[in-house]
Amino acid sequence: xxxxxxxxxxxxxxxxxxxxxxxxxxxxxxxxxxxxxxxxxxxxxxxxxxxxxxxxxxxxxxxxxxxxxxxxxxxxxxxxxxxxxxxxxxxxxxxxxxxxxxxxxxxxxxxxxxxxxxxxxxxxxxxxxxxxxxxxxxxxxxxxxxxxxxxxxxxxxxxxxxxxxxxxxxxxxxxxxxxxxxxxxxxxxxxxxxxxxxxxxxxxxxxxxxxxxxxxxxxxxxxxxxxxxxxxxxxxxxxxxxxxxxxxxxxxxxxxxxxxxxxxxxxxxxxxxxxxxxxxxxxxxxxxxxxxxxxxxxxxxxxxxxxxxxxxxxxxxxxxxxxxxxxxxxxxxxxxxxxxxxxxxxxxxxxxxxxxxxxxxxxxxxxxxxxxxxxxxxxxx
Numbered sequence: 001x002x003x004x005x006x007x008x009x010x011x012x013x014x015x016x017x018x019x020x021x022x023x024x025x026x027x028x029x030x031x032x033x034x035x036x037x038x039x040x041x042x043x044x045x046x047x048x049x050x051x052x053x054x055x056x057x058x059x060x061x062x063x064x065x066x067x068x069x070x071x072x073x074x075x076x077x078x079x080x081x082x083x084x085x086x087x088x089x090x091x092x093x094x095x096x097x098x099x100x101x102x103x104x105x106x107x108x109x110x111x112x113x114x115x116x117x118x119x120x121x122x123x124x125x126x127x128x129x130x131x132x133x134x135x136x137x138x139x140x141x142x143x144x145x146x147x148x149x150x151x152x153x154x155x156x157x158x159x160x161x162x163x164x165x166x167x168x169x170x171x172x173x174x175x176x177x178x179x180x181x182x183x184x185x186x187x188x189x190x191x192x193x194x195x196x197x198x199x200x201x202x203x204x205x206x207x208x209x210x211x212x213x214x215x216x217x218x219x220x221x222x223x224x225x226x227x228x229x230x231x232x233x234x235x236x237x238x239x240x241x242x243x244x245x246x247x248x249x250x251x252x253x254x255x256x257x258x259x260x261x262x263x264x265x266x267x268x269x270x271x272x273x274x275x276x277x278x279x280x281x282x283x284x285x286x287x288x289x290x291x292x293x294x295x296x297x298x299x300x301x302x303x304x305x306x307x308x309x310x311x312x313x314x315x316x317x318x319x320x321x322x323x324x325x326x327x328x329x330x331x332x333x334x335x336x337x338x339x340x341x342x343x344x345x346x347x348x349x350x351x352x353x354x355x356x357x358x359x360x361x362x363x364x365x366x367x368x369x370x371x372x373x374x375x376x377x378x379x380x381x
Contacts, residue, residue, distance in 0.1 A: 005130065008034065009119035010111040012104050013094070022099030024107045026116060027124055031091040032080070034114045037063045038107070039078050039095070047093060052082035060095065060107050063114070073110070074103040088124055089131035137166045144227050152276025156226045168216070175209050225310075229271070229278030233305045236315035237325035241345040244372035245315060246270070246283040249381070267301055282309070306332070312340040318369070319349035322357060330361050343381060344369045 008028025014021070026034060035047035041058035050056060060073040077096040086092040097103045112118060120126075122143075129139045137160055144157035159165070179202055234242045250270055268283040284302035306312060312333060316326060333340050342362055344353065348371040355367070370377035 005127065007117045008115060009123055009127075010034075010108060010116040011119035011124070012108055014099060016101065016104070017099070018101075019099035021096050022104045024095045024097065024104065024111065025124065026093040026095075026111060027086070027088045027090045027119075027127060028116070029091065030115050031093045034111055034116055035078065035080075035093045035095075037114045038073075038110045039076070041078075047078060047080055050080045052080060052085060055079050060097065060110065062106075062110060073106050074098055076107075084131075087133065088127040089133045090127065134161075135163070135166050137169070138163060147227070149229060149271065149278035150273045150276045153226045153229075153278065168212075172209050172212055175205055179205050179209075225277060229280060230310040231280045231282060231305075231308070232311040232313055233282045233284060233309035234313045234315060235284050235302060235306055235329060235340075237317075237323065237329065240315045240317045241372050242315050243268075243283050245313070245343065245345060245370065245378075246281055248370075248372040248375055248378045249281060267305055303332070306338070307336065309338075312338060313343050314340040315343045315345050316353060316358065318344050318346045318351055318353050320352050321354065334361065339365060341365065342367045345372055347371045347376065348374050 006029065008026060008030040010024065010026045013023040013025045032048040038060050039047055039058055040061055041047075041056050045056075047056070056078050058076060058078060060076050061071040062073055063071075065071040074097045079094045079096070081087075081092040081094075083089055083091050095107055097107055108118075125134075125139050125142050128134050129136065134142070141157050141160035145154065145161060148154035148157055182202060234246055236242050246268070250272055269280055271278055271280050273279075282305050284305050314329065314333065316322070340362065342358060342365055344355075344367060347369045358367070368377060368381045370381055372378065
C-alpha cells in the first residue's frame, strides 16, 4: 500500500492503556465510506449522511461477521468533521470508544481491513501542513504543546500555534518585498524623479528589519528554554550537602542523605517547575580522588553532566575551609570556561569558609547562602 496523500490514514490518538475513553482517528477521502461499514447509529443512519461537526451515539460492528454471529465490537461516540473544516482539511472521523487494548485494537483493525492505512508518526500534522491548514512554525508548535511541562511553555506554544510568530515573520517579509519593489522601480524608471525611493529611506527600512531579526534571534534562546527547559547540575565535593539541597528544592526526599561521604554514586534527575521554567535538577556524585571502581564511574558521569549543563550549582561547605577536592572542581569549571552559581551550604554551622578566596575565582558571580537542612535561603536560590 502506498504512503501518499490520497490514502486514508488511521491511528489510535490516545495513549495505549486502560482508561475511560480511547480515540481512533481517520483522515482522508474514504473516512466516511470506511465509517459507514463499521458504525451503526441508534437510528440506523450511516456517517456519510451526517452533517459536519456533529456527534453521534452508536456501535462499532464487525462487518465481516454473518447475521447470526456476534457483530458488536463496542459502544461508541462518533464525530464527523468534513473537509475543509478539520485539522487536516480532509474528511476526519473520530471514534470515541472504551479505552483498552482490546476495543482499540479491534476498531483499528476494522478500519485497516476496510481500506485505511496506518498513519505514520506525525502524519496528521504533516497533512495539516501540506494542505495549508498550518505553516511550519505552527506544526512545530503542535509538538511543543504536547511536550509542554509548565503553564509558561504551554502559553508560548499556544501563541505560536495561533500564528503570532508567523505573523511577525510575514510582516518582515512584506517590508523586504516593498524594499525590493522600490529598488526595481528606481532601476526601471531611473530617468524619472520618483519621490519616496531615496536611498536613505531604503537603508532605514533595511536597518529596521535587521534589528527586528536580531531581536528574534536573541529571543530564540529564551524560546528554547521555554520549550526544552534547562538542566541545572548540582556539583561539589563529597558531603557538602548536594543531596540535601536537591531535596530542599524539590521539597521531598528524592536523594539519599547521610553523614557518610560518597552516598550518591550515580546522578539523580528530577524536574521541578520554577517560575514557569521546567528545570531538570541533577544531583551528581561527589567529585574526589578515589580508587573505588563504582565511585570512579559516578565521578566520570558527574564530569559529563558538568560539561553539558545549562546551569552549574557549585555547592561549598560554610563549616569548613576549601580543600583539594573543592579547588579541583573550581579549576575544572574555569578550564571549561564555564560559570557557576555558588551555593554556600550549612550556614547553620560555625563559619570556617574563606568567602574572599572564593570571590577571586568567581568575581562576577552571585553567592547564595543556604541551610538546606533547615530550608533557609532555598527559596531565594
